[in-house]
Amino acid sequence: AALAAEGKPEAAIAEFKKAAELDRDTIEPHLLIGDAYRAMKKYDEAFAAYGAAKKIDRTSPKPHLASALARLDRGEVEQAIAEADQATEVNPGNLAGMILQGRVSMLPRRLPDGGTGVPPVSLERAQLNLEAAVQRAPDNIEARYWLAKLYDQIGDKDRAFAAWTKAGELAADKPEHAKIAPEIAEA
Numbered sequence: 001a002a003l004a005a006e007g008k009p010e011a012a013i014a015e016f017k018k019a020a021e022l023d024r025d026t027i028e029p030h031l032l033i034g035d036a037y038r039a040m041k042k043y044d045e046a047f048a049a050y051g052a053a054k055k056i057d058r059t060s061p062k063p064h065l066a067s068a069l070a071r072l073d074r075g076e077v078e079q080a081i082a083e084a085d086q087a088t089e090v091n092p093g094n095l096a097g098m099i100l101q102g103r104v105s106m107l108p109r110r111l112p113d114g115g116t117g118v119p120p121v122s123l124e125r126a127q128l129n130l131e132a133a134v135q136r137a138p139d140n141i142e143a144r145y146w147l148a149k150l151y152d153q154i155g156d157k158d159r160a161f162a163a164w165t166k167a168g169e170l171a172a173d174k175p176e177h178a179k180i181a182p183e184i185a186e187a
Contacts, residue, residue, distance in 0.1 A: 009039050016032045017029070020033065025056065027060055030049045031053050034050040034053070034067075038073065043070055043074055050070070051067075058090065061091040064083045069100075077108075081105060085101065087101070088101050098129045099142055102143075103146050105122040105125045106150055123153070127150055127154070130143060131147065141170045144167040144170060148163035148164045152187070168184045
């Protein structure tokens with residue numbers, strides 16, 4: 001992990017592979033291998049590592065979430081949605097899965113008519129997942145942030161204002177949210 005943090009993903013991968021050999025029943029080394037490959041933009045190798053993690057623990061949403069994020073990196077929205085679906089299927093109450101499902105469902109993609117956009121059913125799925133995430137964890141800034149963006153996207157100004165306000169209250173004076181704080185404040 002230290003090697004990965006130092007920007008030495010190749011060396012980190014070698015160490016993660018050793019860890020995977022030492023403990024064949026844990027998914028963490030495979031997830032870390034996948035994340036390192038993802039950082040290097042070697043997505044096929046990342047997907048192989050995430051696939052190995054899925055085989056080890058079929059009940060964990062983590063490999064599906066990691067794979068969905070890699071799919072987003074490549075602009076593969078439909079595949080990211082499918083991976084997020086799998087994450088929420090293996091663990092329906094997983095907060096990260098609900099948030100990611102909502103987030104990816106809001107993204108434009110190729111439509112059957114050849115155009116690009118977001119199907120209404122996807123926006124409904126996003127709303128269901130993000131509202132459930134906020135109910136489950138009312139103080140989760142990420143859930144509030146994406147729910148506010150969704151309400152903006154569907155034109156529900158009153159609920160958007162309320163969600164942005166709550167997100168702003170939650171993000172106030174928290175350095176870990178510095179990246180999204182300006183957007184929240186502007187909204």
